Amino acid sequence: xxxxxxxxxxxxxxxxxxxxxxxxxxxxxxxxxxxxxxxxxxxxxxxxxxxxxxxxxxxxxxxxxxxxxxxxxxxxxxxxxx
Amino acid sequence: xxxxxxxxxxxxxxxxxxxxxxxxxxxxxxxxxxxxxxxxxxxxxxxxxxxxxxxxxxxxxxxxxxxxxxxxxxxxxxxxxxxxxxxxxxxxxxxxxxxxxxxxxxxxxxxxxxxxxxxxxxxxxxxxxxxxxxxxxxxxxxxxxxxxxxxxxxxxxxxxxxxxxxxxxxxxxxxxxxxxxxxxxxxxxxxxxxxxxxxxxxxxxxxxxxxxxxxxxxxxxxxxxxxxxxxxxxxxxxxxxxxxxxxxxxxxxxxxxxxxxxxxxxxxxxxxxxxxxxxxxxxxxxxxxxxxxxxxxxxxxxxxxxxxxxxxxxxxxxxxxxxxxxxxxxxxxxxxxxxxxxxxxxxxxxx
Numbered sequence: 001x002x003x004x005x006x007x008x009x010x011x012x013x014x015x016x017x018x019x020x021x022x023x024x025x026x027x028x029x030x031x032x033x034x035x036x037x038x039x040x041x042x043x044x045x046x047x048x049x050x051x052x053x054x055x056x057x058x059x060x061x062x063x064x065x066x067x068x069x070x071x072x073x074x075x076x077x078x079x080x081x082x
Numbered sequence: 083x084x085x086x087x088x089x090x091x092x093x094x095x096x097x098x099x100x101x102x103x104x105x106x107x108x109x110x111x112x113x114x115x116x117x118x119x120x121x122x123x124x125x126x127x128x129x130x131x132x133x134x135x136x137x138x139x140x141x142x143x144x145x146x147x148x149x150x151x152x153x154x155x156x157x158x159x160x161x162x163x164x165x166x167x168x169x170x171x172x173x174x175x176x177x178x179x180x181x182x183x184x185x186x187x188x189x190x191x192x193x194x195x196x197x198x199x200x201x202x203x204x205x206x207x208x209x210x211x212x213x214x215x216x217x218x219x220x221x222x223x224x225x226x227x228x229x230x231x232x233x234x235x236x237x238x239x240x241x242x243x244x245x246x247x248x249x250x251x252x253x254x255x256x257x258x259x260x261x262x263x264x265x266x267x268x269x270x271x272x273x274x275x276x277x278x279x280x281x282x283x284x285x286x287x288x289x290x291x292x293x294x295x296x297x298x299x300x301x302x303x304x305x306x307x308x309x310x311x312x313x314x315x316x317x318x319x320x321x322x323x324x325x326x327x328x329x330x331x332x333x334x335x336x337x338x339x340x341x342x343x344x345x346x347x348x349x350x351x352x353x354x355x356x357x358x359x360x361x362x363x364x365x366x367x368x369x370x371x372x373x374x375x376x377x378x379x380x381x382x383x384x385x386x387x388x389x390x391x392x393x394x395x396x397x398x399x400x401x402x403x404x405x406x407x408x409x410x411x412x413x414x415x416x417x418x419x420x421x422x423x424x425x426x427x428x429x430x431x432x433x
Contacts, residue, residue: 042363045327046331049332061328
């Protein structure tokens with residue numbers, strides 16, 4: 001059952017909180033992972049791997065650099081869910 | 083379908099005599115060598131636009147050691163090997179095989195090991211190098227264990243040594259702060275009890291390009307003969323850090339459980355976890371992902387030594403023993419992984 005964008009955002013916020021300790025409320029669509037949330041490239045990988053498990057999608061290494069903002073990740077996951 | 087059958091032999095053909103090795107092998111001694119010169123994060127920041135805080139946060143590295151320009155992998159290997167041999171309580175002439183794990187010996191041929199054999203005053207042992215990058219030492223321990231138990235060797239000297247400063251692009255923000263120089267060594271020999279557990283090892287050639295020398299030697303030849311005199315780019319090591327992080331923390335983490343299960347142990351029974359010192363963040367994420375019990379001491383030598391590839395596991399082992407962080411005779415799970423990509427893990431009884 002595919003999730004909608006709000007559900008994906010909430011799930012992503014939960015992962016970010018678990019992996020980095022950043023408040024889930026801070027994870028908003030327009031935030032940049034690196035600039036706003038201070039998630040570096042390695043933490044981003046931890047978020048990505050957990051997102052793969054949670055949403056049942058595959059996020060290739062080459063794709064990760066394109067996911068600069070939370071919205072990019074939510075959109076990618078939405079489309080990948082099919 | 084046919085199965086493999088024995089070749090025909092003459093009725094009067096004599097049967098070969100083959101050795102019977104000892105039932106068990108163990109590590110009798112370890113040693114480590116760090117070059118004198120300390121390179122701080124502050125110094126690294128004179129080559130790349132970074133800060134001590136940035137480097138520490140991304141790698142856990144505070145400083146690393148660089149060898150002198152005239153200091154070779156043989157020099158470093160000799161120092162580490164002498165300590166390991168002394169701890170083992172043997173003499174160099176008792177060594178029948180020398181395995182050197184290195185990817186920075188600057189001669190593709192001949193191997194470094196025969197020269198080390200001469201330096202140590204050994205008696206012409208079998209001597210060769212292993213190219214398994216950061217997994218090289220754990221590959222070497224596996225080979226040494228098999229050689230001793232099969233009766234091919236009595237004592238095997240395994241050395242992991244790197245002079246990565248010769249192959250690091252000091253202006254590459256992704257690798258300049260990671261690598262360091264150093265050597266670690268172990269003497270493997272016969273034992274009354276099982277001292278080296280089964281090795282779980284393998285390769286993942288799909289990720290061959292994730293850590294690699296930037297140009298092949300034959301590729302360089304093209305540049306050198308270019309009549310236009312094009313600049314030759316030194317084949318420093320390049321690494322796709324993010325991909326390597328994912329591979330190390332998530333793809334190969336099950337290897338740890340397999341090595342424990344193969345040795346008939348649980349993680350709680352370990353006295354030390356000694357992963358390759360690739361990056362403190364990899365170590366932290368790995369122990370979290372595999373759920374290593376908090377009471378198991380974890381090697382964190384990288385903070386002061388950097389990533390020394392093949393040398394990192396024995397250097398960290400020697401430090402943990404010297405500082406009393408891990409007990410002599412205790413059980414340590416060592417796990418090497420790196421360029422190839424290749425990996426090897428085994429539980430060993432610490433000397």
